[in-house]
Structures are given as C-alpha cells and as structure tokens.
C-alpha cells in the first residue's frame with residue numbers, strides 16, 4: 268500500500284488516478300488546480316472537462332489545497348502541464364519531507380531555462396528522490412484499462428522497483444530504466460515531431476512522408492538526448508520510439524491534431540483557442556528544444572522548421588520544401 272498524491276487533474280492526472288485506484292490498497296489524493304474544478308470532480312465523480320466518461324472512485328480524496336494534498340504522501344506524482352510545474356513545486360517545497368518521492372509525468376521542456384521537469388523539481392527539492400514517467404500512453408486508453416506499457420526512470424534501484432510495483436496493474440505494465448534524461452527528453456521531444464507529423468497529414472503528403480518524418484525525427488531526438496546525457500538504447504524503447512510512433516500516428520494526440528490544423532492552413536491562435544484549455548506541450552517546448560540543441564551544438568532540422576511554422580516565420584509548404592532540399596548526407 269502506498270499513499271500517493273496526484274498533482275494535476277487534467278486528462279493524464281485523472282487517468283493515472285483511475286488506474287492507481289484499481290489497486291484498491293493505495294490511498295489516493297487528486298489535486299485540482301481550481302476549487303471549482305475540485306468541487307465539480309467531487310460532486311459528479313467524473314472529470315467532465317478533461318476526461319469525460321470515466322468514474323473517479325469515491326475513495327479518491329479530491330482537493331484544491333496543495334499543502335493538504337501533499338501532506339503525508341509517500342509518492343507525489345506531478346501531472347500538471349510542464350510550464351506550470353515551477354510555481355507548483357515552489358509552493359510545495361517548504362513543507363516537503365526528504366523521503367517523499369517526486370515523480371514527474373509531464374512531457375515538456377521549460378521555456379527560457381530549457382530545463383527538464385526533473386531538473387525543475389530538483390531546483391526546489393534537491394534532497395528528495397526524483398523519478399520520471401514516460402512511454403506511449405493516451406490518457407483515455409489508460410483510464411479504460413486498455414493494455415499499456417510505461418517506463419519509470421530513476422537512478423535508484425530499490426525505489427525504481429517500488430515505483431514499478433506501485434504503479435503497475437493488470438492493464439498497466441511498468442518497465443524500469445535508470446536513464447532519467449533519456450526518458451524525459453524522449454517524452455518531451457516526441458511532441459515536437461508529432462506536431463510536424465500532423466503538418467504532414469494536414470498537407471496530405473502521404474504515408475512515405477509520414478514514415479520519413481518519424482524516422483528522421485527519432486534521429487534528431489536521439490542526437491539531442493545523447494548530448495544531454497541520455498542513452499541511445501533508451502531512445503529505441505517505450506519512451507523514445509514507442510511514444511513517438513503513438514503520438515505521430517494516433518488520432519487522440521493533441522500535438523498531432525494541432526499540427527494537422529496548421530497543415531490545413533489554420534492559425535495557431537485559433538487552433539489553441541479551440542483546445543479549450545487542453546495542453547499541446549509541443550507548442551511551447553519547440554523553442555526550448557531548439558535552445559537546448561543550440562547549447563549542445565546539435566542539429567535539429569525538423570524542430571527548426573516546426574519552430575518557424577509555429578512562429579509564423581514560414582508556411583507549412585515552405586518548411587517541407589526546406590527539409591527536402593537540405594544538402595545530401597549519409598543516414
């Protein structure tokens with residue numbers, strides 16, 4: 268049995284809570300960003316805004332009080348959008364106990380600092396164990412108990428085994444890894460490539476183009492992850508190729524959806540407005556990924572073109588022409 272607090276009641280935090288509740292021995296708390304949302308979750312027993320159609324078990328303690336949510340928790344699972352993690356951990360940090368395990372399930376890179384989420388957590392809680400969760404996992408399918416495999420990464424074997432055991436269930440198989448930067452960057456950077464895969468689909472460029480994009484996408488993700496201390500083999504695992512393929516091809520992906528609409532010629536602002544508060548992490552992680560790439564001297568042509576499209580510096584058609592006319596090179 269573990270006392271687990273999930274911080275963030277978007278689709279992912281809610282799905283993970285529903286999944287964890289299948290292990291009836293856990294004591295679970297779900298923190299929602301606003302009091303209104305916490306009340307709505309409590310009264311209806313369902314997350315109508317972000318994950319409709321699934322029952323949030325009555326045994327889950329729902330709150331909008333951050334201090335109360337983390338008090339006594341053995342594992343604090345962060346499922347807020349990446350750009351919101353800093354104010355949240357900043358608020359929690361003074362009351363943290365050193366033994367509390369911090370587990371980040373967010374997939375993004377912080378704007379301006381170019382930090383990974385585990386690095387943001389470490390800035391405020393340097394003495395706490397910090398783990399990350401990755402792998403191909405649409406919230407709706409996890410909530411529906413459809414078979415899913417995830418990767419938990421932490422450089423501490425006993426804790427890694429504990430997290431593997433605590434998170435797993437009959438429908439959720441959890442693998443262990445000690446490559447924190449690799450797992451994190453796989454999750455964050457695939458969102459950028461998923462935007463680009465959406466653009467290819469929106470432009471109706473065909474299956475060859477999509478396959479080329481995914482393959483060259485993993486090549487550039489791997490270059491940056493390795494430069495940042497990640498391992499090449501992690502990038503061929505669940506949190507690398509696995510999540511990339513899911514997000515570049517799956518209709519449930521918000522990032523891919525945004526890309527499709529950009530490819531069809533819609534403006535970013537209008538597309539984001541129609542997401543109704545749902546996050547497409549790639550939109551804000553693309554520039555950060557490029558900043559990180561510049562810091563390490565890594566070439567990321569797809570990310571570069573995606574950034575130019577997002578900033579409206581180029582059209583989707585022109586970006587594809589740029590990628591196709593790059594100087595010849597070996598694979």
Ligand SMILES: NC(=O)C1=CN([C@@H]2O[C@H](COP(=O)(O)OP(=O)(O)OC[C@H]3O[C@@H](n4cnc5c(N)ncnc54)[C@H](OP(=O)(O)O)[C@@H]3O)[C@@H](O)[C@H]2O)C=CC1
Pocket residue numbers: 275276277278279280281299300301304317346347348349351355372373374375404405406407544545546547548
């Ligand atoms: N959805 C998925 O399938 C998966 C998502 N992830 C990752 O999980 C993270 C969360 O995404 P997801 O659950 O999908 O989010 P959603 O798009 O479902 O919802 C966004 C959430 O962010 C909250 N929010 C908005 N502003 C703030 C803020 N300033 N502080 C704290 N919370 C805020 C919203 O709360 P409110 O409306 O009350 O303001 C809402 O709960 C992302 O990094 C995503 O990449 C990872 C794997 C799968």
Ligand SMILES: O=C(CO)COP(=O)(O)O
Pocket residue numbers: 374402403404405406458461510513514519520521522523546547548
């Ligand atoms: O990370 C995800 C699946 O693993 C969810 O992807 P989107 O954020 O693009 O919906």
